[in-house]
Amino acid sequence: MKVNDLKVSKLKSPKRLGRGIAAGKGKTAGRGTKGQKSRAGSTKRPGFAGGQNPLMQQLPKLPGFKSYRSKAAVVFTDQINSLKDTTITPETLIKEGIIDNPYQKIKLLNRGEVKKPFKVMLPSASSAAINQIESAGGTFTKIAILARPLKPKDKK
Numbered sequence: 001m002k003v004n005d006l007k008v009s010k011l012k013s014p015k016r017l018g019r020g021i022a023a024g025k026g027k028t029a030g031r032g033t034k035g036q037k038s039r040a041g042s043t044k045r046p047g048f049a050g051g052q053n054p055l056m057q058q059l060p061k062l063p064g065f066k067s068y069r070s071k072a073a074v075v076f077t078d079q080i081n082s083l084k085d086t087t088i089t090p091e092t093l094i095k096e097g098i099i100d101n102p103y104q105k106i107k108l109l110n111r112g113e114v115k116k117p118f119k120v121m122l123p124s125a126s127s128a129a130i131n132q133i134e135s136a137g138g139t140f141t142k143i144a145i146l147a148r149p150l151k152p153k154d155k156k
Helices: 090-096 127-135
Strands: 073-076 106-109 119-122 139-142
Touching (some): 106 119, 106 127, 127 139
Parallel strands (some): 073 106, 119 139
């Protein structure tokens, strides 16, 4: 018989602990003597530091909260009165210098009265601003936030 002819099971049965001296892991069953970890059912919560105050409780809680959400560019209804073009899109707001980034959320808010009928196409607007535009004879259309164009990959 050769070693490669042996039929060996890949699953090894677990060692039976605490079954006497002859079994190999008898008496204390490999847990040492005495102490919290030698007792049955001994589990400690994560971060437990033996009665001393755990590290995560020793460290101070820092004030504040950092939001990574980008703020919307705000456009008011009285600002669009001064525009020459009656169709208002992110591109026209950039040309007039009201906003500086067309790729962020733009919200139209109500402040003052709308004097001309405008065709407004923006990502969002307040209900009061929409009512102002429609009462002046204009329309509001919700569009998606403009996607930033992808940079061309460098070819070497």
